[in-house]
Amino acid sequence: MKIVVCVKQIQNPEIPPVQFRIDEEAKVLIPVSGLSPILSPYDEQAVEAALRIRDKAGKDSDIEITIVTIASKGARAVIKAALALGADNAVLLSEPTFDGSGGYVTARNLAETIRAIGDVDLILTGRQAADWDAGVVGLGIAEILDIPAITFACDVQTTDGVVTVQRVLQDGIETVEADLPALVTISNELGKVRYASMRETMRAAKKPIKEWMPEDIGLDEAQVGSSAMRYKLERLYIPVNDTECEFIVGNTPAEIAATLAQHLREAKLI
């Protein structure tokens, strides 16, 4: 069984807000200097989901896990990170005009990459990339490939050509299954991911990484980057927050609580 996990490299989404900068003129993120890009957290969990499927199938299973990413430049570090977790091999679509081309183009280009890999049974993506927070690409790939998609998974299992997914609802969990090939998007409820072991990290250095250019998979200029985009970024900015906080002080918790309760009463909030 062939599993493809789509991963994106991003800037760590949990940096202190004071470090977060954008160039409003160019409408781009200014990367924090000295900070290496990471695997988007939900994508890391998607890798984990694939590894759990393989663990369950046992050592002698025929499960092959392929990492797929599209980047303008320098995605090797995150590919290595995914391989060090235990994936078998990787495909990097190097597309110089890729940055900022948006979910529509990304989904189309990823779908073509997956077609070129061939005979993929299960595709895993994150529920959303933790940079633009869109949540579009996974469902887009499934629509383009015309396969079923199950979103917001917290558990993924496969048996006899069927994928069974526990998916998160607003007020509960539902179990959904579909025949393979299928696509599943992974949510944070999947839980903790494993650490890369020393052994896998050493092995990762020798795992095959294929680097493709768009023309290698039959994508022409009109299908990549800005020429294929269906959206335009008009503005990118950091919203200002000018709330003045009034600190409530007192000698005892009771005194502080009384003052707060009084304030809330005066403001007709309670």
Place this chain on the structure above:
Amino acid sequence: MTDNNNGVLVVVEMVESQPIDLGLEMLALARRLTDSMGGTVTAVAFGTGLETTGEILTAYGADQVLINDNAIFANFHAEAWLPDLSKIVAEVAPAIVLIGHSLSGTDLAPRLAFRLDVDVATGCESIDIINGRPHMTRSCFGGLAREVVTFTKTPAVATIRSKTQQALTPMMERAGEVKHVTSILDVNSIRSRVVNREREKAVGVKLESAKIVIGGGLGLGGPEGFNTLNEIAELVDGAVGASRAACDLDWCPRSYQIGLTGRTVAPELYLAVGISGASHHMAGCGNSKTIVSINSDPDAAIFKSSRFGIVGNSQEIMPALVEEIRKLKA
């Protein structure tokens, strides 16, 4: 290629045969958008037992309501919705399609967009018509930034975050047209099968509609910390929410999660207890009228968004606050 230009189509999510608040909020946005760019507001509702839905959605601003009342739509299933919805969008030819940024809406909207071969903006906070074209404003980078996007092809599909719009006051005498749709769904085309569904019992007031929300985070020190939050919620008729970190540790049900990938609330009062105020959390409560926070760290980010702050130990402050509120309520 002809551009769609017939106003705004709103997909109104129904729960137990009633429109969710977010659906009504989007109707208000749709009205504002058609006021500035022309065209009509079409509301679409899928579900069962929708006898009164036409009237309600008309009262809240729809010019035309399309009802797809069918037992198969009793529970949301994107694959079941898509054939009919794509057909309706093709017939109505709206310039904009609005879908709620709920778990269902975020599951549905990108699929619809790709079927229509257009782009989609998810989690929008506002839409403005500039030079006749919709400009979608959405949060990105975990809530730290905002982007404004436009699309080169219509319809513009957008999901709208809860509580970013204010529903209109319903006018029962508003005139509108209500039509029933005949489903074209071929059930054999549905490839994913729901085999089980477990729902948590709803606790207290619904988070989104509560006037007071009390959010708990890791600073509560453990699951017991939620007891005092529940007590206050009961006293003031509020609801309890939580940070993702608290949900991840199972200190409270998953459904409590407020934030980027949780629920969006905008109550009159948000009381944040032991929450650091990460942008990902604020993405779900930043629009609250008044934020009051209790945190032991004077430099916690949450104070930057708070009207009132208390630097202190929640385990000491909260029981005292329960007492004080009890006194005031007596």
